[in-house]
Structure formats: structure tokens, C-alpha cells
Amino acid sequence: MAVPGRESPLQSETPQGTLDMLVLKVLMMGAAHGHTIAHAIERGSEDVLQIEHGSLYPALHRLENRGWIASFWGTSENNRKARYYRLTPAGRRQLIAQTARWEEVVRAIGRILNPSTE
Amino acid sequence: MTWRRFFRRSQWDADRAEELASYLDIETDENIARGISPDEARRRAHIKLGNHVRIREDIYRMNTIGMLESLWSDLRFAVRTLVRAPLFAATVVLTMGLGLGLVGSAFTVFNAYLFRPIDLPSPRALHRLIWETEVTGRQWFRLMDYEALQPEADRLAQLAATENAAFREEDVTTQGLLVSGNYFELLGARPALGRLLRPDDAAARGGKAVVVLTHNAWRSRYGGNPAIVGQRIQLGRQPFEVVGVTQPYAYLAGQELVSFYVPLTMADAFPGRAPWSEPQAASLVVIARLREGVSPSSMGPWLESWLRRRFPPPSEAAPVAVRLDSLATRLPLDDDAVAMLTLIMSAFGLVLLIAAANVTNLMLARALARQPEIAVRLALGAGRWHVARQLIVESLVLAVPAAAVGLALVTGLARVLPSVLVATWPAGMEPIENILMPLDPDVRVIAFLAALSALAAVLITLAPAGRLVRMRLASASRGQASSDVRGSRLRSGLVATQIAACVLFLVGAMGLVDQSSRLANPPVDLRYDSVSVLQIDTAAVRARVAARLRFEPAVDQVAVSWRPPLGFSLRTTAVTASASNIGKEIGYMGVSPEYFGLFDIRILRGRTFTPAEAAARAAVVVVSKATAEALWPGLDPLGQTLEITESSAQRRDRPLPHGRLQVIGVAEDVANGSMTDGIDASCVYFPIDAQGAEDMALLVRGRSDDPDALRKAVTTALDDVARETPIRLASMQSMIGGASWAFRLFSAVALILGIIGLLFAYSGTHAVVSFLVAQRTREFGVRMVLGATVWRIVWEMLLQTSRTALIGLAVGLAVAAGLARLAVASAPILEFGVRPFVLGAVIVLTAAIVAALGPLRAAARIDPAHALRAE
Numbered sequence: 004m005a006v007p008g009r010e011s012p013l014q015s016e017t018p019q020g021t022l023d024m025l026v027l028k029v030l031m032m033g034a035a036h037g038h039t040i041a042h043a044i045e046r047g048s049e050d051v052l053q054i055e056h057g058s059l060y061p062a063l064h065r066l067e068n069r070g071w072i073a074s075f076w077g078t079s080e081n082n083r084k085a086r087y088y089r090l091t092p093a094g095r096r097q098l099i100a101q102t103a104r105w106e107e108v109v110r111a112i113g114r115i116l117n118p119s120t121e
Numbered sequence: 122m123t124w125r126r127f128f129r130r131s132q133w134d135a136d137r138a139e140e141l142a143s144y145l146d147i148e149t150d151e152n153i154a155r156g157i158s159p160d161e162a163r164r165r166a167h168i169k170l171g172n173h174v175r176i177r178e179d180i181y182r183m184n185t186i187g188m189l190e191s192l193w194s195d196l197r198f199a200v201r202t203l204v205r206a207p208l209f210a211a212t213v214v215l216t217m218g219l220g221l222g223l224v225g226s227a228f229t230v231f232n233a234y235l236f237r238p239i240d241l242p243s244p245r246a247l248h249r250l251i252w253e254t255e256v257t258g259r260q261w262f263r264l265m266d267y268e269a270l271q272p273e274a275d276r277l278a279q280l281a282a283t284e285n286a287a288f289r290e291e292d293v294t295t296q297g298l299l300v301s302g303n304y305f306e307l308l309g310a311r312p313a314l315g316r317l318l319r320p321d322d323a324a325a326r327g328g329k330a331v332v333v334l335t336h337n338a339w340r341s342r343y344g345g346n347p348a349i350v351g352q353r354i355q356l357g358r359q360p361f362e363v364v365g366v367t368q369p370y371a372y373l374a375g376q377e378l379v380s381f382y383v384p385l386t387m388a389d390a391f392p393g394r395a396p397w398s399e400p401q402a403a404s405l406v407v408i409a410r411l412r413e414g415v416s417p418s419s420m421g422p423w424l425e426s427w428l429r430r431r432f433p434p435p436s437e438a439a440p441v442a443v444r445l446d447s448l449a450t451r452l453p454l455d456d457d458a459v460a461m462l463t464l465i466m467s468a469f470g471l472v473l474l475i476a477a478a479n480v481t482n483l484m485l486a487r488a489l490a491r492q493p494e495i496a497v498r499l500a501l502g503a504g505r506w507h508v509a510r511q512l513i514v515e516s517l518v519l520a521v522p523a524a525a526v527g528l529a530l531v532t533g534l535a536r537v538l539p540s541v542l543v544a545t546w547p548a549g550m551e552p553i554e555n556i557l558m559p560l561d562p563d564v565r566v567i568a569f570l571a572a573l574s575a576l577a578a579v580l581i582t583l584a585p586a587g588r589l590v591r592m593r594l595a596s597a598s599r600g601q602a603s604s605d606v607r608g609s610r611l612r613s614g615l616v617a618t619q620i621a622a623c624v625l626f627l628v629g630a631m632g633l634v635d636q637s638s639r640l641a642n643p644p645v646d647l648r649y650d651s652v653s654v655l656q657i658d659t660a661a662v663r664a665r666v667a668a669r670l671r672f673e674p675a676v677d678q679v680a681v682s683w684r685p686p687l688g689f690s691l692r693t694t695a696v697t698a699s700a701s702n703i704g705k706e707i708g709y710m711g712v713s714p715e716y717f718g719l720f721d722i723r724i725l726r727g728r729t730f731t732p733a734e735a736a737a738r739a740a741v742v743v744v745s746k747a748t749a750e751a752l753w754p755g756l757d758p759l760g761q762t763l764e765i766t767e768s769s770a771q772r773r774d775r776p777l778p779h780g781r782l783q784v785i786g787v788a789e790d791v792a793n794g795s796m797t798d799g800i801d802a803s804c805v806y807f808p809i810d811a812q813g814a815e816d817m818a819l820l821v822r823g824r825s826d827d828p829d830a831l832r833k834a835v836t837t838a839l840d841d842v843a844r845e846t847p848i849r850l851a852s853m854q855s856m857i858g859g860a861s862w863a864f865r866l867f868s869a870v871a872l873i874l875g876i877i878g879l880l881f882a883y884s885g886t887h888a889v890v891s892f893l894v895a896q897r898t899r900e901f902g903v904r905m906v907l908g909a910t911v912w913r914i915v916w917e918m919l920l921q922t923s924r925t926a927l928i929g930l931a932v933g934l935a936v937a938a939g940l941a942r943l944a945v946a947s948a949p950i951l952e953f954g955v956r957p958f959v960l961g962a963v964i965v966l967t968a969a970i971v972a973a974l975g976p977l978r979a980a981a982r983i984d985p986a987h988a989l990r991a992e
Contacts, residue, residue, distance in 0.1 A: 036143070036144075036147075037140065037143075037144050038143075038144045038147045038148060055169070055170070055171040056144065056148075056169050056170050056171065057141070057170045057171030057172065057173060057175075058171065058176070060137065060140070060176050060180065061176060061179045061180050061183065064137075064180045065183065068183070079143070081147065081150050083143055083146050083147050083150065084139075084143055085140075085143045085144075085147065086136075086139075086140040086143065
């Protein structure tokens, strides 16, 4: 679906599929709206992952389509109407599976880049 | 999920817009809280979020089904394009509509008889139980068999029994049906008036003189009188009380002539075989409604083993095969029906193909005209597949009104056809109303038309779409179509095909017209005028009637034969001849001595049977001249013998004589078999007389040509010796009229197809030649400037057109000749002379040349200067 040259900044910074994982991870702490999620990812990465916040919304939509998160309208901390997302049980399982897989890949890459440390 | 989103996309989009707005608000709030001015805060929030329109677009696209989306836009585009070319659209719609309507009409007729289930609940479970024995192909049940079978079969099927009931008043025989009490319950039929028969109506022999009239009889005999219920009417030997009337068409296949239903227990009220008075008579037809989950293939073997136990092998009724004939439709979809269906539908399908060829030509011309437009679209990045898909959508958009035109035609024909059939139906036959089914288009017809028009739409797009895929962008966008050799060949091929099909139809039609005029007076060499066929089912009565008829002054001669001539193909049997030892399959016929005189069949050598030989079934035969020549070439047939060598295992409908049969006479060759078989290829006559127990027909020659006088004489004779015996009486003239009516119907249909084919071929040729002239105008202009005369150019075009026409003509004539040969092989009485071929060829060729003349005249008027400037 992604057209070359049109990737969002976040996606260009992070490997394919990791944005989904990050969103799911943030929602692990509890329901949140898009604004919170975007800032949580930035802050959590100590501003390494600078994102155009807009690119988050198609990702949220995709995750909701797959049934990993669910949405509802609520009120934000500063009394604004906001759409909240929460993790579904399927999303929780997905996060665990993806995290495990991610760690495996990172270890494998690490072994290749730094064979001496093993 | 996806579908719901697809249709609620706009609401989703609004939701997303609100969500993004909420993000902007929150981010702006936070920026203000950091001490940034409100305007700057909002600007930064926007930068942080990115292009919100694109975000929404991304999400929107995630919710669409791409194909469907662009299909919708293709659809709108197609409608817009076609509205701008109304003449083209109308021509395509009418041409295809005519083709679809013709094929649809043919299908509608078949549908009414072969596919539409009869109007009763779960008709597919209804079957007629029949078994074949060594003796007959249709063995029926005795009452005791039915009564024994019913409780045992109950697990698999409900059973009901019917028996023919008929009686005669004057010369009118009324047919009805004796039915077991559960008959209507088993059918699940409902009354139109009053009630139907119930089990308690048939509780005991002689029980309840009540009758249910068929809808047909109620309408035709009692004027649809609503007060009929409760009245008493005389049927056979006693009055019956009318208790109800059936729904229209609520009868089973084979009951078309039935006009009343009475309880089986009233059998004694009607003459002829009765289940109680003649317990050995096997005349009950057993109808089964299979229980749910039971199929004919599971019921059949069970019935076969049951019958085997009841009729162990030496019995004449021992089963050879068991049949469960489906009663779900008006006619069974057997091999004959499938053959007929294939033949007729292919003929009509050919018309549709001609129509499609015409439209393809139009589409090709249009595709060529649209080449620059399409080239521009391709150059701007439209996929070739997408453009091709647009063409297909365009055809489909045209197919919808075309199907509607077709449906209108089908509906119109459903109204007109029955009245045409009724008006032309020959007098003296059973009324055709009894077998006419309503022809209203139903679900099957509409589905058939829809599928057919979709298929036709794809068919007419194939050629233009194929060209599109091969199109060269550079030359096309300049409007050049010079590399169009393949296209013009395709177009000429299409015209040649049309001409071929048209020739085929015209030759066929004219051949059939020739036949039907010939068949009004078929060359059968039988003097059948003023001969009537009298069928009496009861053997004893038949002999008495035959004897009595000889004393009627209006009757000239009386004879009997196994079957009336000119009705059925002769049965054949293997025989071996003495002296020559030749073994052959020979047609045979049982006839009384008077048969030869009655039909004026000349005895060329020897003599016919004596009455004593006929009564004793002596071992003598008369053979036809052709038979004598085949069995004893160069020998004197008289005094020779022949022996029937067929094994006794072969099932026969009539008892054939055994032993050596001596030839006592040679008869001239005539047609004893079916009319379409023509003069017998071979025939052996066995001696019989009216006393025989087997089924036979009485043949009565009147002294005058007046069938009514003969009818009166027969009625008087019958009243003398067998007051109530039902009969069937028909003049041979009217029987032959019925057969040639079918031929006339066929030739009328073929003629209509031929005329429509001719119209298509004419317009197809016209369109292609005009197109060629228009396309080559510039070339002609150049050549004229270079010194070519107008006449040379026109002559060249004419040659080119005639070449196409001649190729089509040759193919069409060849196929027609092949089909004519096939037709003659299956119906030897047909005779195809040269006339239909010559006529067909001349008409089609003339039409093609006339069609080319108009455009050629336009070519002749080309002004070279003008043509060159047209660049």
C-alpha cells in the first residue's frame, strides 16, 4: 500500500511494522487519545523518534480494522472532546507476540554486527 | 465489516475529521500553556500534525474497495459517453435486443414444458413407477400389487394409484381418471372450487359417486359455472355429484386430456377393464411422492428387488429394469427433448451470433473513431486494462436496455404465439388448448436473458478491446489507422460469417417450405383419403364392431393393422431368407387381408392372405417389392421362406410368428411407417384379424369423402354392439394434417429467422462497405489525382465486397448441404432439391451487392481535392 517516497517521517525512521508495536505498547498502560499516544512515543524514545503526528492516525485506523484496538469518544484532560483508543485482548496477544519477535530479530542483528560480544 | 465501512465511508470520514480537529485543539492548548501566542500555537499544531487532508485521504482509501469504486466511475463515464452517441446506442440496443428476444422466446417455450416445475408443492418428489419386462417396456400394476406395495414402500414414499376411465356419448369420448382416495392429498393440490377427493370417498368398492372436474373441462363444458358444485352429472353408467374443480394446470404429465377425477372404487361405472372385476388386469398407474431424503436412485433398486420377489423370473411380469419417471415438469427432459432443445436453440443462437457480429462491426468502427481519444487517455497514464474495462462496462451498460428489449419481445411473443397456434391448429385434432402452457417469462427466463446478455456484451467487446491492447500510441494519437489490416480482415470475416449463416437459414427455410407443400400430399402411395382410424381398447368389442361395420351402408371397407400407417416408424426384426441365406433387419407390420385393398396397395405377384389364414395366423407372409429384392436378389421370391432370427429375449410389442414363414405375395412399395420415414425401405406383412388380443387399430374406408357420414356410421354400429365403449376416431387426412402442421410451423420459424438473418447481413455489409469507403477516402483521392478513374476504384471495392460475400456464400451453402443430408438421413421423406440452394444464394448475393451499392456511390462521388484537404 505504501507508495515509495511518500512514507511518513516516523515510518522512515523505524522499521516496517514497529509503529504498530509502539502504539500497542503505549496503550498497554491504559486507554489514550491520538495526541497522547504521539507524545508518549516521542517522549518514551527520548525524542529519538521524531514523528509527524498525522501519520499516526492511519496506523490507528489500521490497528482498529484488525481488531487489536477499539475506540470510543471521551473527554480529554483539558476538557476537549477526544477519541480514545484501548487495547483489546487480541491486541494484547499481538503485542506480546510482536515484542518477542522483535527482540529475537534485534538479538540476531546484534550478533551479526558485534560477533565478539557473544 | 469492510462492506459496512464501504457504505458508511462519509460518516467515517467526518469522524476522522473531528478526531484530527480534536488533536489540533489539544496540541494548541498545550502550546498556549507553554506561553506561545494563540495564532502561533495553532500554526505549530498544524505543522506537528502534518497535512490533515492527506491523512484523511489515506484513511478513506483504506475503507474503499478499489475495483468497485472505479467501476462506479466507469459506469457513469459509460452512460455519459453513450448518451452522447444516441444513434449508435439505439442501433446496438435494438440489434442485440432482437437477437436476445428471439433466443429468449425459444427458451421460454422450452422452459414452459421442460424446466418449469408443475404448480404443485415439491414437484421434484413426484414420480411415476414403471418397470420393463421381456414383453413390454411399460408394465403397470394390478390392484393387488398396488395394495401389497403401498404399506411396504411407505417408509420411502407415499403411493397413489390412477386408472383410465372413459365413456362415450354419441361419437364423443370423454376421458377421465379413477384415482385412489389419497391421490389429491399426495399431490398436495388445492381446489379452485368446492373440495377435492378424500380418502373416505374411496373407502369401499362402489363407494361415493362424487366427481372433481378439471379446470379445463369446467371452463369448456360448463362455461365456468360457479354453481357447478353440488350438481349431478351423468358419467358413464351413473350420475355423479360434482364436489369440486381443480386449479388450472394442476395435473400431471400425460393427463392433458383428462376432464374428470372419480374415486377408484367407482370403476364399475365405466366400461372396460376394472381393477375389481378383472383382478389380473395390470392397468393401474402408480404415482409416488418420495419422502424427504429419498432419491429415485435409492427408491429404484428397492422397488426392483420388491418386484423381483413378487414376480420371480418365469413370470411374464418379471422386471428387467425399473423406472421412476419424474413428474416434476410437463415433459420429461429425455434424450429426444435434449436433441430438440439443442437443435432449436442452436438455430436461434445463430441469429444472436449474427446480431453480435453486426454489433461487433459497429463497435470496431467506433473504436477506430475513438482511437485518438483513447490514445490521449493512455498517454496520460490510464492503464490499458482500465480502458478495456471501460469498453466492457460500456457494453454492459448497453446490455441492460438490450435485455429489456429482449424481455419485451419475449413477453409479446408469449401473448401472440398461443393465439397463432390455436388459429392454425388443424381441425379434427384434439384441441391444442389442452397442451398449451402459459408462456409468461419466469425467474428462469429472466436469469437466462440476463446471463445471455452479459455473455453477448463481453462477446461484442472482445474484438475492440483486443485491438486496443495492440494499439500503437504514436500513430493512433495522430488519428492514423493505416496499420489496420488485421481489423479489416476481422470485419470482412464477420460479414462473411453473417452471410454464411444467412444463406443457411434461407436455404433451410425454403427447403422446409418446399417440404410442407409436398407433405400436404405426401408421396406415400397409400390411398388414405376417406379412411378413418378407429381405436377401441377392448379386444372383444373391437372384433364385434369390425364385423358390424361391414354392414353399414356408408362404410366401404374395414381392415385392421397393428398400428395405423403413417403414424409410427415400422418396428424391425432380424430375419434370415431361404435359398439366398441373407440375414437382414426388416420392418414388419401385422395386417388383415383387407388392408391391401383398403389402401389400394397393388399385389405385384402372388396373392394376399385368406381370411382363414388371418384367423389362424398361418405361417405365410406378404413382402414388399424392396424386401423381396433385398432378400432374394435375382430369385423368385414366391414360395421362398424366411425365419425370424431375433432371440426371444428381445422385447416386442406384438407377438411375432414362429418358424418358417412362406412368401405368398409381393406388394408394391408404399409407406406404412411414419410419414417422415417415407416409402418403406422394407416391410413384411404378417396375417392378423380383428379377433386378436393384442392392441390394434381398426381402419375404416367410407364410401364418400365426408368424414361426418363415416363418423355417424361408426357411432350407429357401436351403439348396436357396444353401447358405451369409448373410442378414438380420427380421419387419416386430419392425422396427416397434424404432422404437416408441425412442418409448416417449422418452416415458418425458419423463414422468420432467415428474413431477420437477411436484414442483419444487409445492414452488416452496408456498414462495413461504408466504413471502408470512409476510411480510404484519402487514399482514393490520392489515386484519383494520380490518374485512377472513379470506375476503377468502385470496381475494385465491388470485387472486394463480392469476394467476401462469395466466401460466406460458399461456406453457408456447404453447411446447408451437409445439414440437408443429415435431415434426409433422419427423415427420408424429406427431399432437398437444388431450388432452395439456388434461391437462397441468389437472394443473399443480391442483398449483399445492393447493400454495397450505396456506399460505393459515395466512393464514386469523392472529390480528390476535397479528400486530400481532409488531412
